[in-house]
Amino acid sequence: MVRKIVYPKAGGVETIQIIEVQDPVPKSTEVCVRVHRAGINFAELMMRQGIYGSSPDFPFTPGYECSGEIESIGSAVTDFDIGDRVIAMTGFGGYAEKVCLDYRRVVVIPQSVTFDQAAAIPxxxxxxxxxxxxxxxxxxxxxxxxxxxxxxxxxxxxxxxxxxxxxxxxxxxxxxxxxxxxxxxxxxxxxxxxxxxxxxxxxxxxxxxxxxxxxxxxxxxxxxxxxxxxxxxxxxxxxxxxxxxxxxxxxxxxxxxxxxxxxxxxxxxxxxxxxxxxxxxxLEDSSIFEGHLSSINKMLLEGDVDPIIDSVWRFERVSEAQMHIHKRKNKGKVLLDFSPE
Ligand SMILES: NC(=O)c1ccc[n+]([C@@H]2O[C@H](COP(=O)([O-])OP(=O)(O)OC[C@H]3O[C@@H](n4cnc5c(N)ncnc54)[C@H](OP(=O)(O)O)[C@@H]3O)[C@@H](O)[C@H]2O)c1
CATH class of the missing domain: 3.40.50.720 (NAD(P)-binding Rossmann-like Domain)
Known part of the structure; x- marks a missing residue:
């Protein structure tokens, strides 16, 4: 079983739930990522309030982005190995211990890039x-x-x-x-x-x-x-x-x-x-975003940019983490920690 965060209905942080579900299994063109860090974005606070135009119907699991390791691979995927360290552009669903997504939305990160940095980038x-x-x-x-x-x-x-x-x-x-x-x-x-x-x-x-x-x-x-x-x-x-x-x-x-x-x-x-x-x-053409990510990766490796992490919160404290942003306290990116304890 794995845990994930759910927005059951529109509301304040007190509505947020953590539920247990069966381990997700990747479809043929998907990979399953064991999540270490998920970024919190301002848009995800607006989604929780029910005022964000392009979000799924409630209930849903938010999470535009996360970093982690490939845990399993669909039968048609050849580009990844189990254990690869990756950034996953989930769109939704990134606030979870494990998430399956299309392999084209996943990018391998260099060893020198930490899971914190990786989740703070996309x-x-x-x-x-x-x-x-x-x-x-x-x-x-x-x-x-x-x-x-x-x-x-x-x-x-x-x-x-x-x-x-x-x-x-x-x-x-x-x-x-x-x-x-x-x-x-x-x-x-x-x-x-x-x-x-x-x-x-x-x-x-x-x-x-x-x-x-x-x-x-x-x-x-x-x-x-x-x-x-x-x-x-x-x-x-x-x-x-x-x-x-x-x-x-x-x-x-x-x-x-x-x-x-x-x-x-x-x-x-x-x-x-x-x-x-x-x-x-x-964005209509996802290749534009992929091009940006590869340019940013280069800038990161050359030291031109370095994500500023405000704080990392265990995912069980997601409500406090979101309140930290509501209270305008953050200086840089706020992350959730989903790594195995
Ligand atoms: N269109 C897109 O594709 C896209 C993509 C990413 C982000 N965004 C937008 O860019 C903005 C920044 O996003 P982010 O994720 O990087 O968030 P962020 O800037 O880290 O958000 C938190 C900060 O926003 C400021 N803020 C302004 N009004 C606020 C309010 N009503 N409640 C709480 N904080 C408020 C506060 O800082 P100060 O009070 O110090 O200013 C707060 O610390 C958001 O509006 C987000 O929706 C849009």
């Missing part, structure tokens, strides 16, 4: 790489604004754009994270009280930044757009403004929707600005 670095490199063609000497700068994606964005030669990175976060954000080479703006539009202009001779990364939504998104210079690029990829703590807040959701900007294409044309919508879970 969503955060994959998303950051997609925006900055694939869409944005981030160039040496360019400037960038990033929100939730101390979080999983935020720290990955900072590392990647600095390795590409960013001249200025402005990061917003909760007040308590100032020192941490500055230690990563960013200029800090307090997300509750600071004026990030002004800071972006002040640090760029009044022009604004080349790139702005916004996972907040609502009115905040237009402010990020205004932080751009002519020719700048805005990436919209989250809705954290719709979340207010552990329980679903319909008021926050409504506020976010009402505050969502309508971009004027004529103005965009006359300023040469671009707005990208980004949802990595809904």
């Amino acid at each position: 969503v955060t670095y994959g998303t950051a790489f997609h925006m900055l490199v694939h869409l944005g063609r981030f160039a040496n000497g360019e400037t960038l604004l990033v929100h939730h700068a101390a979080g999983g994606v935020g720290t990955a964005v900072a590392q990647i754009c600095q390795s590409l030669g960013a001249s200025e990175v402005i990061g917003t976060a909760s007040r308590e994270k100032r020192e941490f954000v500055e230690s990563l080479g960013m200029k800090f703006v307090d997300s509750a009280t600071g004026d990030f539009v002004k800071k972006c202009k002040d640090l760029t001779d009044g022009k604004g930044v080349h790139h702005a990364i916004d996972p907040v939504g609502g009115r905040h998104l237009m402010k990020s757009y205004k932080s751009l210079r002519k020719g700048g690029k805005l990436y919209y990829f989250g809705a954290s403004a719709a979340v207010r703590g552990n329980k679903r807040s319909r008021l926050a959701e409504i506020r976010m929707w009402l505050g969502m900007p309508r971009f004027d294409p004529l103005r965009m044309m006359s300023t040469n600005k671009a707005v990208f919508g980004v949802h990595m879970g809904l």
